[in-house]
Amino acid sequence: MIVRFNNNYLEELYKGEQKGKPKYSEDVVRKFKKTINILKNVESSKELRLFHSLNFEHLEGTNNPRFYSVRVDIHYRLIFELEDDLVLLTEIVFIDNLTNHYQ
Numbered sequence: 001m002i003v004r005f006n007n008n009y010l011e012e013l014y015k016g017e018q019k020g021k022p023k024y025s026e027d028v029v030r031k032f033k034k035t036i037n038i039l040k041n042v043e044s045s046k047e048l049r050l051f052h053s054l055n056f057e058h059l060e061g062t063n064n065p066r067f068y069s070v071r072v073d074i075h076y077r078l079i080f081e082l083e084d085d086l087v088l089l090t091e092i093v094f095i096d097n098l099t100n101h102y103q
Contacts, residue, residue: 001043001044081094
């Protein structure tokens, strides 16, 4: 899939270009980057379902019906939108947020 960021901080964090003290621990950042790499390397959201540890799911009750999430670790989830690119016949992932799921 193609991964694009709607969140500048998370894009800088992924690229290792964030300035100042990171909002997340080194362990969470490492797992976040690993999760983004998985998203980049799968062909479609159907393939994401094969990664049971990611707990890929559609988010109910959001204003945007295209919001989904995957687990980064036990506490953090990566929230994103899926959009079909009909020209490339691929799905585009727009990264929106990295949240502490239980706060």
